Amino acid sequence: MKLSLSALDALPGGVARPTYARSEISPGIVHVGTGNFHRAHQAVYLDDLFNAGLSRDWGLVGAGVRPNDAKMRDILGAQDWLTTVVELEPGNNRARVTGAMIDFVEVERENRALIARMAAPEIRIVSLTVTEGGYCINPATQAFDPEHPEIAHDAQNPDTPVSVFGAIVAALKVRRAAGLPPFTVMSCDNIPGNGHVAKNAVAGLAALSDPGFAEWILGNVAFPDGMVDRITPATSAREREALKANFGIEDGWPVFCEPFRQWVLEDHFPEGRPAFEEVGVTFTSDVSAFELMKIRILNGGHAIIAYPAALLDIHFVHEAMEHPLVRGFLLKLERDEIIPIVPPVPGQDLGDYLTLIETRFANPDVGDTIPRLCQDGSNRQPKFILPSTRDRLAQGAPVTGLALESALWARYCYGESESGKPITLDDPNAERLTRHGRAAKDDPLAFLAMTEIFGDVGTNEGFRAAFAAALTSLWARGVTATLEDYIAGKPL
CATH class of the missing domain: 1.10.1040.10 (N-(1-d-carboxylethyl)-l-norvaline Dehydrogenase; domain 2)
Incomplete structure (x- = not known):
């Protein structure tokens, strides 16, 4: 059975599915980097919340800045942004369909649609899973690298950025001009001090073209630290065929993962956040x-x-x-x-x-x-x-x-x-x-x-x-x- 909203009620009995209607979820988060890890981790925690009747004004809007993200958008769009997540516990594999993603921003080189969506008043968190190498860091010093080609481009062309950080800076400028509070930037990548690293990338880029705005970012934008954990292998034909054979579902980009998951967060969200503590997220001042x-x-x-x-x-x-x-x-x-x-x-x-x-x-x-x-x-x-x-x-x-x-x-x-x-x-x-x-x-x-x-x-x-x-x-x-x-x- 091809995955879609209309097919949910006809899924095999052992497959869990959303207990909420798409119409009950409104957007609150733009997430850049909707690969397997994100859809096995943050999206699952949100799906748990929505199933519990909580935080339904924090729906996910997917986004990306790479050509492969456009392919992801096409595949997920064809199945109404749904994802099948299979937890691989030996002898007891379980499948669930998650519906936390409710839209996906058009992928463009100059990121105009992404900037506009992040600047929308209802968006209060912009989260990131852009891999360890996506933060424009000098590997030896672990410091922000202003000479990175994408950073150099965006410093010279702040209104037409190609990087996610350029898009964030541009969206924050639009929000400030409109009198809107800044969104929280939440890194979900495996980097020591990922909130601090994200802050350095955003403010560091802004400083190259507008030092005053960089100071405003440092004083007004929240970048909470977080630790994320779930082993999530890449999806191949092997996983797609296993999903069909074992659960009767045709999903263009399913996610297979281990049962274990963990998320530890610093509670620093000035514009609010989902009630993640209700679904197992640990909040601490010492991430x-x-x-x-x-x-x-x-x-x-x-x-x-x-x-x-x-x-x-x-x-x-x-x-x-x-x-x-x-x-x-x-x-x-x-x-x-x-x-x-x-x-x-x-x-x-x-x-x-x-x-x-x-x-x-x-x-x-x-x-x-x-x-x-x-x-x-x-x-x-x-x-x-x-x-x-x-x-x-x-x-x-x-x-x-x-x-x-x-x-x-x-x-x-x-x-x-x-x-x-x-x-x-x-x-x-x-x-x-x-x-x-x-x-x-x-x-x-x-x-x-x-x-x-x-x-x-x-x-x-x-x-x-x-x-x-x-x-x-x-x-x-x-x-x-x-x-x-x-x-x-x-x-x-």
């Missing part, structure tokens, strides 16, 4: 503790298993967790080097959290892939791995495992697995990474010459020595022997 735990242990854990698995031609994440050396590498590095420098988290035992992560990664029904975890390393490594390395170096602590993780990434960037299978890097800096990865086969330190990624970590003599030893071992003896020695505590 950073939860955020650091998740980014370093879970996101860092993804990076730890990604590159050895790719080099060993392992495709699925659960298969990587079945490999004793990949799993052993994850657990030893987490316990020995990462968890000891993660600050305490209220009400959370970090050892128990690692056990939870181990279970989640091993879920065979999720079907998450190693290529997905490997992508965008030039943005993810400086956020998920190198901060732990930097902290340990500052304490004078060993970084053997963290240096090995970086060396595995370097070996991956060579572009070939151990069996000789070609590896295509899915990274905006793929050409540069491959060039340095190939040079590092003979001169390991050539990889650390990418100072825009490694920063001061790459100049630390202790790290350089550990990295060089690890990469030399990977080339001379291979992934298996190197991991065996590391796990056994032997020098590399």
